[in-house]
Amino acid sequence: MNVLEQQLLLGLFIGGLYGLAAAGLSLVFGVMKVLDVAHGELIMLGGYMTVFVVAFVGLDPFVALLLVIPLSLLLGVALYWGLFSFVVRADEETRVKNSLLIGFGLALALHALAVQLWTADERSIVTPYAGAVITVGELSIPLVRLASLAVAFALIGGLHLLLARWRWGKAIRATAEDWQAALLTGIDVRRAYLLAFAIGTGLAGAAGTLVTVGYSVSPSIGLEWTLKALIVVVLAGLGSMIGTFVGGLLLGVAEAASAATFGGPYREVVGLVIFVVVLVVRPRGLFGR
Amino acid sequence: MLEIRDLQAAYGDIRVLDGVTLTVGPGEIVALLGPNGAGKSTLLNSIAGLLRPRAGAVSFEGEDLGRLHAHRIVDRGVALVPEGRRLFGGMTVAENLELGAFASRARATKAAGLERVFALFPDLRERRRQLVRALSGGQQQMVAVGRALMTNPKLLMLDEPSLGIAPRLVRAIMDALAEINRGGVAVFLVEQNVQAALGLAHRAYVLESGRIALQGPAAELLRDPHVRRAYLGPLAVRE
Amino acid sequence: MNGLSGRRERWWATAILLALGLLALLPLAAPRDDVLNFVFLILLSITMAQSWNIVAGYAGQVNLGHAAFFGLGALVARILWIGGTPIALAMVAGAATATAFALLIGAAAFRLRGAYFAIGTLALGEILRTTVNNVLPEISTLPARTIAGYRLTQRYYLALALAALSVLAVAALAGSRLGLGMRAIREDEEAAEATGVDALKLKLTALALSTGLAGLAGGLFAFYHISYYPSHPFGPHWTFDALLMTFIGGVGTLPGPVLGAVLYVVLKEYVALRWVDFHLLIFGALFIAIVLLLPGGLVQAAERVRRLAGR
Secondary structure (H helix, E strand, O other): OHHHHHHHHHHHHHHHHHHHHHHHHHHHHHHHOOOOOOHHHHHHHHHHHHHHHHHHHOOOHHHHHHHHHHHHHHHHHHHHHHHHHHHOOOOHHHHHHHHHHHHHHHHHHHHHHHHHHHOOOOEOOOOOOOOOEEEEOOEEEEHHHHHHHHHHHHHHHHHHHHHHHOHHHHHHHHHHHOHHHHHHOOOOHHHHHHHHHHHHHHHHHHHHHHHHHHOOEOHHHHHHHHHHHHHHHHHHOOOOHHHHHHHHHHHHHHHHHHHHHHOHHHHHHHHHHHHHHHHHHOOOHHHOO | OEEEEEEEEEEOOEEEEEEEEEEEOOOOEEEEEOOOOOOHHHHHHHHHOOOOOOEEEEEEOOEEOOOOOHHHHHHOOEEEEOOOOOOOOOOEHHHHHHHHOOOHHHHOOHHHHHHHHHHHOHHHHHOOOOEHHHOOHHHHHHHHHHHHHHOOOOEEEEEOOOOOOOHHHHHHHHHHHHHHHHOOOEEEEEOOOHHHHHHHOOEEEEEEOOEEEEEEEHHHHHHOHHHHHHHHHHHHHHO | OOOOOHHHHHHHHHHHHHHHHHHOOHHHHOOOHHHHHHHHHHHHHHHHHHHHHHHHHHOOOOOOOHHHHHHHHHHHHHHHHHOOOOHHHHHHHHHHHHHHHHHHHHHHHOOOOHHHHHHHHHHHHHHHHHHHHHHOOOOEEOOHHHHHOOOHHHHHHHHHHHHHHHHHHHHHHHOOHHHHHHHHHHHOHHHHHHOOOOHHHHHHHHHHHHHHHHHHHHHHHHHHOOEEOOOHHHOHHHHHHHHHHHHHHOOOOOHHHHHHHHHHHHHHHHHHOOOOOHHHHHHHHHHHHHHHHOOOHHHHHHHHHHHHHHO
16 A cells, blocks of 8 residues: 555656646747657756766756756757747748657757767766655655655746746747737747747756756657657646646656556556547647637 | 838738828828728738738838837837737736836836726726636727737727627727827727728728728718718618 | 659659669679668668658658557567468558558547647557557567578568559559649648548548558568567657658658658768767758758759759
8 A cells, every 4th residue: 555655656756847847848839839849858958967067066966957957048049049930930830840840850969969979878866865765654755856846846836936927927928828919019029939948948957957866867868758748738738837737747646556557567658648538539629728 | 100102912822902002190090991801901910010011111200110020110109909809818907908018118108008098998997807818808809909008109000999899888999099099199990880980080091902992081981972882881871 | 842743753753663673683783781781771761751751741641650550560460470471461461450550540640630640649659669568578589490591682672672662652642633632631631621622531541551551661670680679660760760761852752752761871871880870960950951941852952953954
């Protein structure tokens, strides 16, 4: 019995990372109508940034976030200027399709680049407190993962406030709802796109840090994380970052429950099946509100 | 103030505007009439910068608008209330209005602008915390006009503000436009409700098949047999 | 996606088939295993790219789960073949399974439009891969007796035949009313339906044809490799490779996937000698450039050059 509870708890922890990964994707898709399937690769890059910041600057990985997030934001700006600013000129349907293809090419290139630079090996970060565990009743809670969940939640909360309160946050939401109307109120929509993409990449970078601390990073983790993020976005819909985060937690728990029921190897299948079913049942509305 | 010369616009291969020339002077209310598909919305969208014209010139206070992005045009003092209102439905009335003051020329006058909107549409003051989605069509139209007004425009353009609104509220909107105009804002109005539009406007143009077919003082057009037959219907002719 | 005129398509079909005919002489001229293996890889890639081109290039449905059908063909053909069924029959059974599965899921999957179809099929492919990996985690190796009788030229000729078949299929499709209807769907599905095109039926036809060829290619893979993990042919890279080749060569054209496949395999083999996976960096970048700047791929570039030169 407590084995199951322990598994569900671990599912909750990884679910927090799914939520964080999905938030960035959701923001970019919701605002720009751009489906960036290289999102998982951006998470992967965030992971490697963390590995190097920890190794060469000697920071604690959680403190390293203070460097990784700004670096990822800059990467997002560069990617927007270099690639996605060309995509957003097209009409909406072409935009989604082209962005998918471009994201796909980017994913391949980033993956290959990572293999060149850092080899295909898995890496992780070992902190001095890696083995620390808090025991509550019969549950043992790994400190690192608890901290990761807290950081993920804090980031989502911060994002929520940013979108609700900040002048440009409101502009981003307005652009997501109706970009032409946003133009008519004097919002520089391209700037809103740039900000959304940069923030989305920043969130991916942060997710990369947490993934690397709690689990591990290798050049090939991208596709898996893109899929997880897509599943959560489909489940949670667009519009609410808190809702997306909750969707991530649910996916994590659902995976853990199915792993406990059908056996570990089926952990991945459950989310994918839910995804396909939701897609087919709500082919148009799923990304709506 | 607004000068349009020989404007041509097209969607793909389909030519919509075929050389339109018109002007709106400071303090004027000008109506643009015409049947569906004549290109009225296209004209407004071209002025607002949502659509790039094929040829011709749009200038505002002597400045060429053709090279400016839509958000810059708003900053020059040209606002558009688009067809179907196009509000941010998931946001509150207050947020919608605030976003109207996004451009730099409007930011300084935000507080005063908000008071002006609430004075014009007292309903909105009580409902400012409500989501726009939950409002009636007429109230939404008020928000749309209010949002455009928040940009502190010198020229306010409206695309079919009476569409899908209860008659009582059409009157309220038209009264509000007259009030706004008395405050020194020029108004350029596209309207299906010809009676209401000509009752409000000083001058009017009739756009047919992408060209200006007729123009003149509003009172004169109201008496014009062609206008009466085509736009006011048999009822009005008998009147 | 710029198509070619009917005459250009026929010219290309003839040229490609002639080239494939010449390749039939290769085992006689240069009976070296490394050469044959290299050309085999090109031929398999042509079949995969061309099969993907049918559903994505002609019918406009970006199927990111193509590997699932390659994998199903390989899975069924391998089991039957090792069980004693003649390889030709085993391959046909594999292809039939792939097509049957495609038709089964197609009606549901085609409710999705554009990018949603793409990510839906991507997830579907991953479901199959994970499941096969769970059910059959053991490596599949040919029995010693079969290995003893292994002849590369057999595989080579089979690959040649499949590549020719895929080119013929696309050539026939490109010139037919069926192909015209598919292209109409690609350009504007609603408009196509308004003119009386049964979009779902045509999309299912394209998918059946595409997955049938992919299933045959999977059978060839099963026939060719001595040992591999059963989940390997389900791997997403089979889809991604086909997509890259097709786009770089020219999606929705007959010669595009062939040119793309040749270029891709040549560069991959050449670069792999020095840098692992480096070809993906080059092709990833090239692919992005083509999507942004040259949606018709190399074929379109060649056509432009030809038109300029002709002037």
